[in-house]
Amino acid sequence: MRTHRIAVIPGDGIGPEVVREGVKVLEAATTRAGTFRLEFDWLPWNCSYYRRHGRMMPKDGIEQLRAYDGIYLGAVGDPSVPDHVSVWQLILPIRKAFQQYVNLRPAKLLAGLESPLRHKEARDLDFVIVRENTEGEYSDIGGRLHPGTPVEMAVQTSVFTRYGIERVARYALSLARRRRGRVAVATKSNGLAHTMPYWDEVIRSCRVEFPDVDVSFYHVDALSTLFVLRPETLDVVLATNLFGDILSDLGAAVVGGLGVAPAGNINPEKRFPSMFEPVHGSAPDIAGKGIANPIAAIWSGAMMLEHLGHPEPAAEVVRAIEQVLAEGRVRTRDLGGTASTEEVGDAVVRALEHPRPVGERPR
Template identity: 45%
Template sequence: MKTFKIASIPGDGIGKEVVPAANKVLKTIADIHGGIQFNFTDFPWSCEHYLEHGEMMPEDALERLQNFDSIFLGAVGNLKLVPDHISLWGMLIKIRREFEQVINIRPAKVLKGIRSPLLNPKDFDLIVVRENSEGEYSSVGGNIYKGEDEIAIQNAIFSRKATERAMRFAFELASKRKKHVTSATKSNGIYYSMPFWDSVFEDVSKDYSEIQTDSQHIDALAAFFVTRPHQFDVIVASNLFGDILTDLGAGIMGSVGVAPAANINVNGKYPSMFEPVHGSAPDIVGKGIANPIGQIWTAKMMLDHFGEEELGSVLLDVVESVTNDSILTPDVGGNYTTEEVTNEIIKRLKIVEKQGV
């Protein structure tokens, strides 16, 4: 039997509602399979933890996390308690950087039964590969002077190593899909980093002659996500561009509540981290209506990462059978609770088990 050790960090807001829901689904998956099991260890790190201890997580947090097979995160942030730059850099980004989670991947597709705000979404199915370690989100810069002369300097860092790594990941992913990679650029407006990005993309593409490519300026690409998302397969983007595109991808699916994500460590030194795209949603905390699908789809991505792609596919199929029968939370037009949607997914997983699928 394969045992996967999971560090479960519900975090803030609805993370405390959807992570336990997804953990229940994963335990059901393990019961169905019989050959795997999940050992969850819960960590209470959050903005509330910060208020009590003056830190988002303990000094030895990374040491404690590094021996897990993966990290399953809910949400980080509560502006009423802690400024975002403290909460995010104190936990989420710290884990990403220190554990060398250099690739962020976020799929977006039409889910059966969930109405896209697009008039004719044409069953789009795309995935964004986001460089996750540097780019526009580097911590290089500073502030000088005060008053009307104050200046804030933020440096974007683009290394060939990290840029090429993200692009090769995208090409390898495309080779298993529809064999097309789109590069998100802005070389007509950003003088140094984006022409460099374009040059590396051209170099990498030479090693993948079977993959079709194109390059789109980010402003036009954002528009195309709305007008013709079905034409895209894999999109590779810088840290900032990938972040924006994937929120837009969640939007055209119908709700940020259904969007999954994975932060991938590619060298095997540290665990990868799986988290939904949505935030802590303080406006609906405690109401029992948070959409669990983003976290559950994220669990599917974790199964894929563990090499359990067949189980991951079964899980997503079951999720779509539930959404197709209009068992939905209010954010996507339904009137079901978090618990009701989760329990229906679990019920149908057990039916799949009985059918021997």
């Protein structure tokens, strides 16, 4: 029986609470499948670790993670540590060191949820955002000059390479080929005169390899209106690091909120471990109250199962989530219910162990 070693980084705020439920569901899915094992190692790397050691993870943290098959992350961020420190010393180094160049974020309306968009149903809201994850606008090139003076300035340089664009473009095009055959590319070539025309040019050079995939280019501001007005026209959205970051939060909003938004930081070639995390962040204002929605973390765990080569257990976890949501009895406050984080996790485990057609009430 194959064993997958998973590094668990619960992180800050509500991270430990939602990851605990995610691991609970993953263990139930593993037991149910009976064909593989997950071995979890819990790593205490977070803002508390930073306050004690002056860094977000050990000096050899990347080397420690290299031995794992996957990384399961809760959330990172605390008011006591500036965001540019916590993110740039933990999440971004992991993404870049392990060439997790695809940030994959589904925007799918699950059974039992209602979209804030009028007259939009589940069939209208099922697309996925492919965000370039290792370069672009989040490149660490730049700095400040003359700090503390009237002429202080800051420069941040975006970096776009042919290699980086081609590999994420081919991933998005391949994904679209397996879905409904459409890619919407986010650009801003009318305002960014060098990087965005180059982004468009390289993607156009890749699309010739996929003549069966329809590719459309949209200025990012116009594309954001499609998320709201005509989301049913979307299938795969391909975006730069910054645009993908923004659009994926909008995508989460139209399908029920950040509490149900999963994400994967993926190295498609599996040369390095990939990392899976909920989109919502650490939410320090509700940390420790036991009211955080664990669905995004649980769904992220399902994405990890699929990436590890277990699509059927992954699909069963998503179906169990939908069963719980469709029944409507166990929901956290952000979805209009009163259930605790733990109660939702327990309900998903029960649905996994005792599946029923989605929407059928328990007797």
